[in-house]
Structure formats: structure tokens, C-alpha cells
Amino acid sequence: MTTRHPERRTERLWLRQWRESDLDAFAEMDADPDVMRYIGDGSPGTRERTAAALGRVRAAWDERGYGLFAAEEIATGEPVGWVGLAVPAFLPEIMPTVEIGWRLRRRSWGRGYATEAAREVLAFAFAEAGAGATAGAGLERVVSICHVDHHASMRVMTKLGMTYDRTTRVPSHGQPVRVMALTREAHRASA
Template sequence: MTYGAGRHPERHTERLRLRQWTDADLDPLAELDADPEVMRYIGDGSPGTRERTAAALARTRAAWDERGYGLFAAEEMATGELIGWVGLSIPGYLPEIMPAVEIGWRLRRRSWGRGYATEAAREVLAFAFDEVGLERVVSICHVDHHASARVMAKLGMTHDRTTRVPAHGQPVQVRSLTRAEHRASA
């Protein structure tokens, strides 16, 4: 579903500003993607390069213009620092679950364990179901990424399947949440 293509909303939680991307975000995002611990369970597990991050950022910005949803830059309101991203994307890397929209997150290491991913993802789910009008959202993580699995559970997502990503063979779990399930838990 296309929601307000060309619209670039901003959302707020108690501690975070979920906003659109700026050119100034490239360096902190590249630093995040270059951290081996952050990237351990992402893709094939290799850290990103500045060039790959720049290309991904360009695709992220284009997704908002094309679909009206995408990945929000997650900024700590108290400091104004970019701590990562939380948002919606199309998980084309896992064809067996398509069509689907995935909610995901990636935060800098010093922001882990503070509840930011759950806080921001709850806000993004409200956006996904109430404004975008999605009926179902999935989330995908490496089977050993227990922190992300805990966030998924806190969001009320239930196990859909365990499978492998065709491009690199990494084992992942897929969890899902419907609009009705989300509303029932609110």
C-alpha cells in the first residue's frame, strides 16, 4: 500500500525524535554501520563501509518519496544525537514471506539496553497500522540475536517461521503482528 508518497512525517516518543534523514546523518550512520558488534547479526555479519552506508541512506530517503513510509532517523531528544534508526521497509531479501512490510531497528552500541528500540518501535507500529493502514507487519532477526527477539516479544509479535536468507544462508526467525492483534493489546 502506498501511503502519502512524498510525505515525510516526524514522530516523538518520551525520549526520542523519529525524523527524516539529513545529509549530516551520513557520518554518524556510517560509524554505526562500521561497528562489528552492531553488525554482527545483520546480513552476513560484516561491518559496513561509508560507501555502502551512503548508498543505503540514498535508498532510504527514496523509499519515503516512493511509498510514504520508511526508516526514521532516531535521535535522542536530550542530546540531539543520532542513535540509529527504526522503521519500515520491504524485506525483499527474504522472498518466501513476500509481500510483506518489515519493522526493524539498528542502534549504536552505547544506546543498547535502554529500551529505545522498544519505545521507538511501538511508535512506528502505531504509524504503520493507524496512518499507513497496514494489516500486518513482520520483523526478522538472526536466530542468535536474542536482544532483538526480546524487543519483538515486547511488541506482541508472534513466531511465524524460522528460515534462512537465500543470499548468505544465515538462519533467521520471522515474527508477525496484525493490526487487530496490535489494537487488542493497546
């Protein structure tokens, strides 16, 4: 497979590939109990876990041609978090599928960044795969998964046009999650 690492821009954000210099900002984000409250079992992350995640993100892009983008505020150059596509192997009952997800630093909450970035990532997800600046992942369907009490993420999913698929529990830690879905056809119809 030819490795490609696309970048995208929105009005306020640069969705780019991750750099080693992102580690401090993302480790700070992952260590914040408020940010991690609804992620996994709710435990704050460690710097080591974040560093390992950076390596997995790069490998996912190389392997699949899609992955998580680092989201940077264009005006300030500050990392605001990440948004992108991943395989949600932690929830086997919905496999095979691809998930769109996001995580923002607390100081970036409430600015509409998650919705803005996720709209651009969905455009990438559903664009035809291939070479060139407009190439995408060529997906037919995308899901998003969040803890049932994570109302802010649910609002983003609704704004994106996602519809309810199911409520279930993550086997590894038992947390209840809601799964929302969007097809390429529905995405195009709403555009």
C-alpha cells in the same frame, strides 16, 4: 503519489527524516562489528554503503509513504540509530510484506530505545493512510526478522506483542533467521 515525510516523537526520541549530517554517525554504526554481527552476513559496513543506503531511504519514503526514521535522542540531539518500515525483498518466501526493523549505535544499547521507537513506528504502521498529522501507512500486518541468535532483538519483538511465524534461511547468505509477525487487529487489541 503525494510525498510526505512524517516525524514522530516518543518520550525520549525524535523519529525524523534522515539528513546528510547523519552520515558520520550511521557510517560509524554500520562499521561497528558488534552492531553488524547479526545483520546480513555479519560483515561491517562501509561509509560508501551507508551513504547509498541514505539515498534508498529517502526514495522509499517518496515511493511508498513509509520507510526508516532516523532516531535522535531529544535530550542530547545525538543520533541513536534508526527504526522503521521496509520491504524485506531479501527473504522472498515471505513476500509480499512489510518489515519493522531497527539498528542502534552500540552506546545506545540497553536503554529501551528500540522498544520505545518501534512501538511508535507500529502505531504509524497500523494508522489509517491519508493526509494529516495522524495519518499512517495503513498496513494490516507487519513482520520483524532477526538472526536466530540475536536475543536482544527477539526480546524487543516479544515486548511489541509479535508472535512466531517461522524460522528459515536468507537465500543470499544462508544465515538462519526467525520471522515474527503482528497484525493490526492484534496490535489494537493489545493497546
